[in-house]
Amino acid sequence: MFPIENYHYATSVEDAVQHLAAYEGTKILAGGTDVLVRLHEGKSGYGHLIDINGLDELKTISMDESGTIFIGSRATFTEIITNDIISRNVPMLAQSLLTIGGPQVRNTGTMGGNICNGAVSADSACAALVYEFDLQIQGTEGERRESIHGFHTGPGRTILQQGDLLKSFVIRPENYTDFKASYIKYAMRGAMDIATIGCGAAIKMHGEEVETFKLAFTVAAPTPIRCPTAEKTMKGAVISEESLKRLADAVAADVKPRTSWRASKEFRLHIIRTLAKKVTRQAVDNQGGTC
Numbered sequence: 312m313f314p315i316e317n318y319h320y321a322t323s324v325e326d327a328v329q330h331l332a333a334y335e336g337t338k339i340l341a342g343g344t345d346v347l348v349r350l351h352e353g354k355s356g357y358g359h360l361i362d363i364n365g366l367d368e369l370k371t372i373s374m375d376e377s378g379t380i381f382i383g384s385r386a387t388f389t390e391i392i393t394n395d396i397i398s399r400n401v402p403m404l405a406q407s408l409l410t411i412g413g414p415q416v417r418n419t420g421t422m423g424g425n426i427c428n429g430a431v432s433a434d435s436a437c438a439a440l441v442y443e444f445d446l447q448i449q450g451t452e453g454e455r456r457e458s459i460h461g462f463h464t465g466p467g468r469t470i471l472q473q474g475d476l477l478k479s480f481v482i483r484p485e486n487y488t489d490f491k492a493s494y495i496k497y498a499m500r501g502a503m504d505i506a507t508i509g510c511g512a513a514i515k516m517h518g519e520e521v522e523t524f525k526l527a528f529t530v531a532a533p534t535p536i537r538c539p540t541a542e543k544t545m546k547g548a549v550i551s552e553e554s555l556k557r558l559a560d561a562v563a564a565d566v567k568p569r570t571s572w573r574a575s576k577e578f579r580l581h582i583i584r585t586l587a588k589k590v591t592r593q594a595v596d597n598q599g600g601t602c
Contacts, residue, residue: 313350313351313357314350314353314355314357314358315350315357315358315359315360316358316359317334317337317358317359317360318360318362319360319361319362320362320364320365321361321362321363321365321366322365323366324366324368324369324449324476324478325449327339327361327363327366327476328449328450328451328474328475328476329451329474330361331361331473331474331475331476332451332473332474334359335473336356336358336359337359337360337361337473338356338357338359338360338361339360339361339363339424339427339476340360340361340362340363340364341363341364341384341385341421341423341424342387342419342420342421342424343419344412344416344419344420344424345420345424345428346360346424363385363476364385366385367385368383369383369384369385369386369423369478369479370383370385370386370387370390371383371386371479372386372390372391372394372396372397373396374396374400377484378400378483378484378488379481379482379483379484380396380397380400380401380481380482380487381447381479381480381481382397382422382479382480382482383423383478383479384421384422384423384427384476384477384478384479384480385421385423386421386422386423387417387418387419387420387421388408388411388416388417388418388420388421388422388425389414389417389418391404391405391408391422392405392408392409392417400482400487401438401442401482401487401492402492402597403438403441403442403492403493403494403511403513403597404435404438404442406438406493406494407434407435407437407438407494407496407509407511408422408434408435408438410434410494410496410498410506411425411434411435422435422480423477423480426439426446426459426462426469426477426480427469427471427477428467429463429464429465429466429467429468429469429534430466430467430505431463431466431529431530431532431533431534431535432505432506432509432529432530433529433535434496434506434509434529436463436509436527436529436535437494437509437510437511437527437528437529437535438492438494438511439459439480439535440459440460440511440525440527440535440536440537441492441511441512441513441525441526441527441537442482442486442487442492442513443458443459443460443482443483443486444458444459444480444481444482445457445458445459445480445481445482445483446458446459446462446477446479446480446481447477447478447479447480447481448471448475448476448477448478449475449476449478450472450474450475450476451474454478456481457470460537463534463535464534465533465534466533466534487513489515490513490514490515490523490525491513491514491515491516491594491595491596491597492511492512492513492514492594492597493511493512493590493593493594493597494509494510494511494590495509495510495511495586495589495590495593496508496509496510497509497510497582497586499573506529506530507530507573507574507579507582508528508529508530508531508568508574508579508582508583508586509528509529509530509535510526510527510528510529510583510586510587510589510590511526511527511528511590512524512525512526512527512587512590512591512593512594513525513594514545514591514594514595516595519549519550520547520548520549521545521546521547521548521549521550523546524542524545524546524591525537525542526538526541526542526558526562526587526590526591528565528566528583528586530568530579531566531567531568531579531583532566532567532568533567536565536566537565538561538562538565538566538587539565540561540562540564540565541558541561541562541564541565541587543561544557544558544561545558545591550591550592550595555587555588555591555592556588558587558588558591559584559585559587559588560584562583562584562587563580563583563584566580566583568580568583
């Protein structure tokens, strides 16, 4: 028997927000790939649940006339992966989501849950950082937008407050137009394991020189991170073994890997340096979509 004290099936976004605000620590049930596992394991803190599976408005994926992309927080990984708007414009997002679990997990899990549970290993986080997602959030005081930069505040922690419900992710056209991008997940068992290190890059070229470069990592610090020191080294550079070595050297200043049962700090740093070079090469070579 699961230790559920209160369960509510939300009938609207406003209804969900009201019930989220009523009990501190209330968890949202959408895909359930995280919450139900925690319940099955007998974890505490899952006694109050708000089920949002009836809120179909949170599943929409669309693009407006300006080229801004909206992804509903309840859209499953599979729905995002197979969507034409995503594959044409932000294919690295689909690439990263394909590394999550198996088909059963991707068919039910949501990117909203993947980002909002605050996991430092979230496979969607690198794409969110390099495409610079905004998050459309409904709270008790109305709707607001927050940047993905600073959204994660520590392992398992985000800026979401009691009563907040993520409605959608917003990707502005200036953050994906003319970029090429790639994602690499290093894990012991590939998609069926969480990332030992995740790495994503997006690059915009001006001729043979790098105009804009973005590099992000998961499991390289207490939160998913961008790498400003490493990014600066690539500004105006020509892609070569020399410039990629400078990149690998510079990224050490941005990351704070730790030792765990999965990998030592030293091994993680080796993987980080290696992936920084590899993902950059792949981003340059990647001709998929408009990236």
